Each structure stands twice: as C-alpha cells, then as structure tokens.
Amino acid sequence: MKAVQILGERGHHQIAVTNLMARPVPRGHEVLIRVEAAGITADEVGWVEVYKTPTRIPGHDISGVVEQLGPDYTGTLSVGDAVFAMLHADRGQGQAEFAVTREDETAAKPATVSHAEAAALPIPVVTAWEALHRHAGLERGARVLVTGAAGAVGRMLVQLAALLFDAEVVALASARNHALLRGLGAAEVVDYSAADWEMHVGKVDAVFDTVGGAVLAKSWRTVKSGAVIVTVADPPPPWAFGKQVPEELQDHPGVRYVYFVLSTDSEALAKVAALIDEGKVKALPVAEFPVDEAVEAWELAAKRSRGGKVVIKFGSGA
Structure with a gap:
C-alpha cells in the first residue's frame, strides 16, 4: 500500500x-x-x-x-x-x-x-474535551483564558468551553483572527502581539494554554487565587510530569497547575461529532x-x- x-x-x-x-x-x-x-x-x-x-x-x-x-x-x-x-x-x-x-x-x-x-x-477534539472535563474542574459561567486560540486545539477549546460550560472565554490570538474567534463564542479577544497582553486579560478562573514558553509564563499573571492552569504545550514546561514546582507558584500559591498527554477517547469523538452535525460546533x-x-x-x-x-x-x- x-x-x-x-x-x-x-x-x-x-x-x-x-x-x-x-x-x-x-x-x-x-x-x-x-x-x-x-x-x-x-x-x-x-x-x-x-x-x-x-x-x-x-x-x-x-x-x-x-x-x-x-x-x-x-x-x-x-x-x-x-x-x-x-x-x-x-x-x-x-x-x-x-x-x-x-x-x-x-x-x-x-x-x-x-x-x-x-x-x-480527533486530536484537537480529544485534547479540548479532556482539558475541560478531566483536568480543569470548571464551573459553569467561569471566566477562562485560551492561549493560541486560533489554532486547532484553541478553536475547539473556545467553542466547547462556551457551549458546554457557558464560560466567558477570553481568546488570545493575533488581531486578524479576532472576528473569527468571536464568531466561535469568545466573549473577549486580546492581541498576543501586545507586549503587555496579560494586563488586558484581567483575572480568570482557568487558563487553557496551547503555546507554552513565554506565553504560559505570562498567563500566570492573569489567574485568580484558586484558579487552574492547564497546558498541553510542546515542548512541555519544566514542571511537567512532576519534575519540579513552577517558579510562579511562589506568587500564586493557591493555583493548581496541570500538564497532560491526551488519552484515546471514542466517547469524546462521538459527542463532538453529534454537536457538529447539530450545527453547534464548527x-x-x-x-x-x-x-x-x-x-x-x-x-x-x-x-x-x-x-x-x-x-x-x-x-x-x-
């Protein structure tokens, strides 16, 4: 073949x-x-x-x-x-x-x-589903930040967070993608090219990071006490797999942090397929x-x- x-x-x-x-x-x-x-x-x-x-x-x-x-x-x-x-x-x-x-x-x-x-x-769907349902502990109406929001995983996160959790989604992306992301359910959009973009986000209950590096580091400045940061960045942060504690935890002691490698999940695929066929997810x-x-x-x-x-x-x- x-x-x-x-x-x-x-x-x-x-x-x-x-x-x-x-x-x-x-x-x-x-x-x-x-x-x-x-x-x-x-x-x-x-x-x-x-x-x-x-x-x-x-x-x-x-x-x-x-x-x-x-x-x-x-x-x-x-x-x-x-x-x-x-x-x-x-x-x-x-x-x-x-x-x-x-x-x-x-x-x-x-x-x-x-x-x-x-x-x-499949990978974008399962990644977003697992981040939201297994790792975030998200409450309905929560305010969340999605980094790399115009990427494949980011677009799924924006849509599913808004649709399934009634979340107030702040999407971090280039300005050319802002209208698109509003159409997918983002309540606010922030230009990642701004030097101090984190100052425009305000405080959030959860961060869903798809970028890593400096973007992930800056996202710590947006979280409330008791918030969660979930990242799937590649390469992973130094603290992934329990190797160490994030330096940022010194200033944000109540924040939970999660890095995960996704698992197979046919149930998630089936549920999002139904949402696509119903016209609820693009x-x-x-x-x-x-x-x-x-x-x-x-x-x-x-x-x-x-x-x-x-x-x-x-x-x-x-």
Whole structure:
C-alpha cells in the first residue's frame, strides 16, 4: 500500500512517500480502516514514538471507512461504516491507505463534514474535551483564558468551553483572527502581539494554554487565587510530569497547575461529532493535499501561521 514515512532520526528527519508498505491485518478486537484522509501534527517529527514503530509511518488523526473487523471484534461498527479516529501515541501509523484502530479510538464520522475535515478533528477534539472535563474542574459561567486560540486545539477549546460550560472565554490570538474567534463564542479577544497582553486579560478562573514558553509564563499573571492552569504545550514546561514546582507558584500559591498527554477517547469523538452535525460546533478549516504531495503537505504543516489543519488525502472522495 501507499504510505508516508519519516526517514532518518529525530532532528535529522526526512518525509517520504512509499508504495511498498504491507497492508496491515486487524487482530483480536481491532478494526481495519480504509483511510480516506489523515491529518498532520507537525510536532510528531520530534516524538520518539514514531521512530519506534516498525514502519515509521506517522499519523494519529484519520477518517475513512471500515474495511475489515478483527476476528474477536464485538463492538457496534460494521464494514462500510464511515468513521474517524485518534490513534494512540505509541501506535500511530495513520498516514497510509489502510490503518488499524481500536474501538476506544474510533467513532462514527460526523455526517455533515467531509473525510478531509473529519481527519483534522480527533486530536484537537480529544485534547479540548479532556482539558475541560478531566483536568480543569470548571464551573459553569467561569471566566477562562485560551492561549493560541486560533489554532486547532484553541478553536475547539473556545467553542466547547462556551457551549458546554457557558464560560466567558477570553481568546488570545493575533488581531486578524479576532472576528473569527468571536464568531466561535469568545466573549473577549486580546492581541498576543501586545507586549503587555496579560494586563488586558484581567483575572480568570482557568487558563487553557496551547503555546507554552513565554506565553504560559505570562498567563500566570492573569489567574485568580484558586484558579487552574492547564497546558498541553510542546515542548512541555519544566514542571511537567512532576519534575519540579513552577517558579510562579511562589506568587500564586493557591493555583493548581496541570500538564497532560491526551488519552484515546471514542466517547469524546462521538459527542463532538453529534454537536457538529447539530450545527453547534464548527469544524476546522483544512488545507488538502493528495498523498503524492505529502512532502509539500508536511512543509505547510510546519508553518505556524498556516491558517488551518493540513490533511493528506488517500481516497478520491475525501
């Protein structure tokens, strides 16, 4: 089958397309998906997991059609079902004509979007859902700051926080994206290019950070006592994984801080798919490339100001 590969080593990698990959076979409770489209997460070239796979095929966000069920599969999916999935970090291998998924990774695709649009959703959806529901302890009507709000995860955070928690969302983004973010549910917008943007935010009950670095450091100045800071920044902050205590805690002793690596969550995918089909949540903009232009697709995905999620199309109907 045709697939994308990451050759070389971390820091010295090369993106390539091959026609020589063996088609995977679903085992046990697994599901074989005929991939129509696969999303790109540009940071994956720095993840150790892809270099440990036997194929070096990247990709965790896919959309396609169920091709075959494993011999022990007893779930609700059937051959021919349109699905989308977020493959676990240590498995990946989604940027290929066929990919194997598990039931906890896979949900029915939103019917109102294309496979290309659906392939852009899984990681942003699951990240936002987990941040809001598992880590923030958010109360209804809370005031929250979302950094990197115009990015894929940021857009999902803005929409889901406003819709599901009636949150007063402050979106940090470039000025050109302010109108867009208001349309997604942001109550306030702040220009991240302002030297003292944190002074314009006021005090918030929670920060959802997707940027890290100096932006995360500044966000500490916006939190109330008893607030929470949740970050998924890559690279993670020095205090991630309990390695140390944030320096900022000296001035904000009551603030809870969380860094997490997302888990597979088919339930979150299914719930947000329903919200998309109901017109309550908007899908992400995508830039689509055929698989033969995968190198160009990855080059665009590496640009932070690209304005949408980059997707590789494997099927003609993506």
